[in-house]
Amino acid sequence: MAASATGKPSLFTRISFGIGGAADGIKNNGFDYALLFFYSNIMGVDAALVGVALLVALVVDAVSDPVVGYWSDNARTRFGRRHPFIYAALIPTALVYFLTWNPPAGLSGNELFPWLVATTIGVRVAFTFYDVPSSALAAELTQDYDERTSLMALRFFFGWFGGLTIQILLFRFLLVPTEDIPIGVFNIDGWNTYGTIAAFCILGCVFICAAGTHSHIPYLKAPPPARTLTLKKIFGEIFETISNKSFRALFLATLCGLIATGVSATLNQYINTIFWEFDNRQIANLTMGVYVSAVLALIIAPIVGKTLGKKRGALIIGSLAFSIAPMPVVLRLFGLLPPNGSDALFLFIICVTVFDVALIIVTQMLLGSMVADIVEDSELQTGRRSEGIFFAGISFIRKLSQGAGVITASMVLAVAGLSQGGGAAAATEETVRTLGIGYAVALITAWTLMLICVSFYKISRESHAENLQKLRDRDAAAEQG
Structure with missing residues (x-):
């Protein structure tokens, strides 16, 4: 049963909110440690172009992050301010992450640059729609000073745990040598399988976060009164x-x-x-x-x-x-x-x-x-x-x-x-x-x-x-x- 924002969220709610952090951990681990290597060393895209793709996605983030944050602060729906964004991001976050690591077979080298730009932007924007509203729940699920620390502790724990687990899975069990590929990191099938497994894990984590906190919607903070909004x-x-x-x-x-x-x-x-x-x-x-x-x-x-x-x-x-x-x-x-x-x-x-x-x-x-x-x-x-x-x-x-x-x-x-x-x-x-x-x-x-x-x-x-x-x-x- 949900508790009001002034009380202590149940263990189920806290765990659900925390598991949501694993989705970010998986994505961040892949983008921070593997994306440049995969597209430059394995797929043959010029490293400078990979950097350009990441920079373009960062520029998009500079706009999308505050826009989604403001939008979710002011959204007026029957499902509250945050959960419509989280549910809307459920499929796109997993799908675009899968596509990032499973590029079209007919493209190679710098021909993959447009695909990389599109999927990188897609991942960033999709995760913004999930991450910003779901993280904001930490301030709404409870107003208690110490309970917020417990919530964020679980969020970071699962983020580290999820990211590390997928990293070990990739480099220890998926990137294995074969008769035709003596060096495991060049096993493209392993990278493709990683993208599939990671995408399903992200899908599950986002769903658990959304469903596990859904019962709190009636207790979450209401949006500000309706008013005329201009861009200024x-x-x-x-x-x-x-x-x-x-x-x-x-x-x-x-x-x-x-x-x-x-x-x-x-x-x-x-x-x-x-x-x-x-x-x-x-x-x-x-x-x-x-x-x-x-x-x-x-x-x-x-x-x-x-x-x-x-x-x-x-x-x-x-x-x-x-x-x-x-x-x-x-x-x-x-x-x-x-x-x-x-x-x-x-x-x-x-x-x-x-x-x-x-x-x-x-x-x-x-x-x-x-x-x-x-x-x-x-x-x-x-x-x-x-x-x-x-x-x-x-x-x-x-x-x-x-x-x-x-x-x-x-x-x-x-x-x-x-x-x-x-x-x-x-x-x-x-x-x-x-x-x-x-x-x-x-x-x-x-x-x-x-x-x-x-x-x-x-x-x-x-x-x-x-x-x-x-x-x-x-x-x-x-x-x-």
């Missing part, structure tokens, strides 16, 4: 909404944090293979360790939110996480770790990695929950509930900052002399040292800026409670008047 008024309200100081703080914090994530993800293989000289088995074990990290984060985040508060918790956990992340590299630069190839070194790295990734996920969970608490703060200022716009803004900056992270990582590789490839065989002692220094400096700089931005966030447990009371008083006065 719409964009005026959007800019008024995003002028909230706490939102600007999280917007910039998300940008800096995800630049760090992009740097880490892009340089991860270089650090593992060139700096640490790990073999494939060791790298696979490091990847599997992220499962443990996600479980630890799911346990830790709600506890931190309750005991320290979200802002303070994000600052403390974030500072700890982002100090630990470059620590092994710094220790190696000073000659304080066991030599490469030793079991002691790998044990140290995997323990640090599992713990540190858990803390990074905790920080992401807390920041996600902090977005939900901005809604009531903004409502007091503007008179409107704008969950969709806030989550649309965070969604777009995530997409934008991932590219910035890749560019930053590319600069590190260029300075280290590794931009032309060659792997460990091409790396000199000075090259490895420069790679380590660049990696550590880039991470520390981006994360420090992120924490500085978070410090400008103004909403605490106490101020959130005050905002809720002021809204109740205003509603009561309006009913009496």
